[in-house]
Amino acid sequence: MTETSPRTENPPRPLRVLAAMSGGVDSAVAAARAAEAGHDVTGVHLALSANPQSFRTGARGCCTIEDSRDARRAADVIGIPFYVWDLAERFREDVVEDFVAEYEAGRTPNPCLRCNEKIKFAALLDKALALGFDAVCTGHYATVVTREDGSRELHRASDMAKDQSYVLGVLDERQLAHALFPLGDTLTTKDEIRAEAERRGLAVAKKPDSHDICFIADGDTRGFLAGRLGTAEGDILDEAGQKVGTHEGAYGYTIGQRKGLRIGTPAADGKPRYVLDISPVDNTVTVGPAAALDVTGLTAIRPRWCGTPPEGSGRYTAQLRAHGEETPVTAEVREGELTVTFDEPVRGVAPGQAVVLYDGSRVVGSATIAATRRAGAVPAA
Amino acid sequence: MAYLDHAATTPMLPEAVEAMSAQLTRTGNASSLHAAGRRARRTAEEARETLAEALGARPSEVVITAGGTEADNLAVKGLYWARRAADPRRTRVLASPVEHHAVLDAVHWLGEHEGATVEYLPVDTLGRVHPEALREALARNPHDVALATVMWANNEIGTVQPVTELAAVAAEYEIPLHADAVQAFGQLPLEFGASGLAAATVSGHKIGGPYGIGALLLGRQYTPVPVLHGGGQERHVRSGTLDVPAIASFAVAGQLAAQRRPRFAEEIGALRDELVAAVHAAVPDAILGGDPDPAGRLPANAHFTFPGCEGDSLLLLLDAQGIECSTGSACTAGVAQPSHVLLATGTPPDLARGTLRFSLGHTSTRADVEAVAKAIGPAVERARNAGLS
Numbered sequence: 001m002t003e004t005s006p007r008t009e010n011p012p013r014p015l016r017v018l019a020a021m022s023g024g025v026d027s028a029v030a031a032a033r034a035a036e037a038g039h040d041v042t043g044v045h046l047a048l049s050a051n052p053q054s055f056r057t058g059a060r061g062c063c064t065i066e067d068s069r070d071a072r073r074a075a076d077v078i079g080i081p082f083y084v085w086d087l088a089e090r091f092r093e094d095v096v097e098d099f100v101a102e103y104e105a106g107r108t109p110n111p112c113l114r115c116n117e118k119i120k121f122a123a124l125l126d127k128a129l130a131l132g133f134d135a136v137c138t139g140h141y142a143t144v145v146t147r148e149d150g151s152r153e154l155h156r157a158s159d160m161a162k163d164q165s166y167v168l169g170v171l172d173e174r175q176l177a178h179a180l181f182p183l184g185d186t187l188t189t190k191d192e193i194r195a196e197a198e199r200r201g202l203a204v205a206k207k208p209d210s211h212d213i214c215f216i217a218d219g220d221t222r223g224f225l226a227g228r229l230g231t232a233e234g235d236i237l238d239e240a241g242q243k244v245g246t247h248e249g250a251y252g253y254t255i256g257q258r259k260g261l262r263i264g265t266p267a268a269d270g271k272p273r274y275v276l277d278i279s280p281v282d283n284t285v286t287v288g289p290a291a292a293l294d295v296t297g298l299t300a301i302r303p304r305w306c307g308t309p310p311e312g313s314g315r316y317t318a319q320l321r322a323h324g325e326e327t328p329v330t331a332e333v334r335e336g337e338l339t340v341t342f343d344e345p346v347r348g349v350a351p352g353q354a355v356v357l358y359d360g361s362r363v364v365g366s367a368t369i370a371a372t373r374r375a376g377a378v379p380a381a
Numbered sequence: 382m383a384y385l386d387h388a389a390t391t392p393m394l395p396e397a398v399e400a401m402s403a404q405l406t407r408t409g410n411a412s413s414l415h416a417a418g419r420r421a422r423r424t425a426e427e428a429r430e431t432l433a434e435a436l437g438a439r440p441s442e443v444v445i446t447a448g449g450t451e452a453d454n455l456a457v458k459g460l461y462w463a464r465r466a467a468d469p470r471r472t473r474v475l476a477s478p479v480e481h482h483a484v485l486d487a488v489h490w491l492g493e494h495e496g497a498t499v500e501y502l503p504v505d506t507l508g509r510v511h512p513e514a515l516r517e518a519l520a521r522n523p524h525d526v527a528l529a530t531v532m533w534a535n536n537e538i539g540t541v542q543p544v545t546e547l548a549a550v551a552a553e554y555e556i557p558l559h560a561d562a563v564q565a566f567g568q569l570p571l572e573f574g575a576s577g578l579a580a581a582t583v584s585g586h587k588i589g590g591p592y593g594i595g596a597l598l599l600g601r602q603y604t605p606v607p608v609l610h611g612g613g614q615e616r617h618v619r620s621g622t623l624d625v626p627a628i629a630s631f632a633v634a635g636q637l638a639a640q641r642r643p644r645f646a647e648e649i650g651a652l653r654d655e656l657v658a659a660v661h662a663a664v665p666d667a668i669l670g671g672d673p674d675p676a677g678r679l680p681a682n683a684h685f686t687f688p689g690c691e692g693d694s695l696l697l698l699l700d701a702q703g704i705e706c707s708t709g710s711a712c713t714a715g716v717a718q719p720s721h722v723l724l725a726t727g728t729p730p731d732l733a734r735g736t737l738r739f740s741l742g743h744t745s746t747r748a749d750v751e752a753v754a755k756a757i758g759p760a761v762e763r764a765r766n767a768g769l770s
Contacts, residue, residue: 042701081700081701083693083696083697085693126767127694127768130767131694131698131763131766131767132698132763
């Protein structure tokens, strides 16, 4: 772990801030805090769906008219101007189409990372900067640290339980220089954020959290993919290549998945089986025991670094999922590719997901997992 | 602050506030027979007479509604239903494509749900319907037309329609013509009786009266099927207890709007011309929307297209400078769409996204124009850098 220079909290200079407001409680409180800190804040809701559904019940996303109205209402209470920007076309191209293509290729993408990289801190940030704003503010739980030399670092949120630095691991230093995360130093529970919203008169205080992928209204990812990719029946195989069942599209599976396999033939040892491999080429899904999921290392592509790219081999911790544990690793960048070796094997690593490297609480960078090295007999995906 | 969005709503006139406040302290249902009811009715009927005079109509032709949208719906749907009931062949509705949504969506709804065949009349690049276009549409089959509707003046680009000529053509074929005159009232001479129109819509809050009150001027021979059923007020075509304070206030505002109109048109028209010149000086390639001839546009309207800009970006930048205006276009879920008015005039969609409407009113001053003159150049430059996302 490297020592970081003393943290400076929000820069003292009042900034012209564009607050991305989803209509949820976190981004509303973030915007309110930014305004309270003396910044000149303007709220913006991103319309990401070409055909916003009206008042959706049940599952909550970020694309409904109701969310747009909730965001507007929050902005009115905070007392800041509010606009709706239509980024539906960019979102469709950069996030939704990528999401579908990744699944089609047998990988498991993380659209939230993609959205932060391509939409919130690219399309939105670029437009904000062009219009004279200094920063984009979101309700993410993460901390931006300004070092003495003026450079920026991204760190985990003060509260590890709510930390969202993983989905921001794609941001480079230029993007970080214009990012404001007012919730990052919150050492409070979600209930306390809700209480703060209540105290500030924000009606979104009681609104349920969003969990699902915002562009899949009912949370049925497999159904969404089936609608886009059609059904393509194929075989489910065991490790020996024996057919144990059928599926309606290999894209509907994620490595490490156990539920919903609908395998007729039980395993010889009677133990649960997991998805080990997805092969879009021959449209097969391979299943096997949990132990076969153990991964000793991975290679990852498209690395993005928060600051100077690391040289040579180094010791880090890695996070492999949005709400995953961190695990100690040795990592090395070679010819634009990141090679990660785990100290102890980890289970259920899916190509397409991001590996985010940390040095202590500091985000070093991230890359998209391309292939894994298995401890067991199954060859790498 | 430079408030340049009077076409959205304009501050209430002090006289109108006073009239409303005075009535709010009194009670009485204008339909009641007792003294309180009689007093309320007298106030309402006097107000109706005042409005009729201001609009060149007979008092019995003033049907009070809860605003312009309701009056438009009553005219379009009510006349359609009544005409179709009298003759089932009459299901064709002629409308200009530059109507306000209160007409456009009502007409569209008739097409979707009531078996209407909606035909949009062609407009020129200024958004104007030519009487010959109406004649062509009517002459094709005068017997299947229920009604025609063409606004008196456009709310976005300010183009004035040749309403009396259109009404004369409609009269030749005995087809009722409705005109949404919400933007025209107070800016153009409005003589309902002389216009030859079957119906015309006016609204209170656009002329310095209160919100939530309007009227449909309705020729006495027309009995539209009601949209609201109930106690049978307002010639049985618009039920509901009369809102006496709002009606009294609307009448005061209407009377003043009519009285002050010639001077308003001259003074505000001159200020508008200054604004147009100032914008062109700062942004030479800004395109003035609508009729460049002042005689053909609302005196208080200035509408521009700024190539390479998004209207929303301009709005944000000007708002930050204390200048309040509008893109003039409607919103879906708050998302700016290219204006249907601009698209109808043949403006390419990308250009149509870069519009701003400045609308002046009775509180406008030279300082407002100067504020725009100062801010518009840098705002356009910045919005162009931000581009079209």
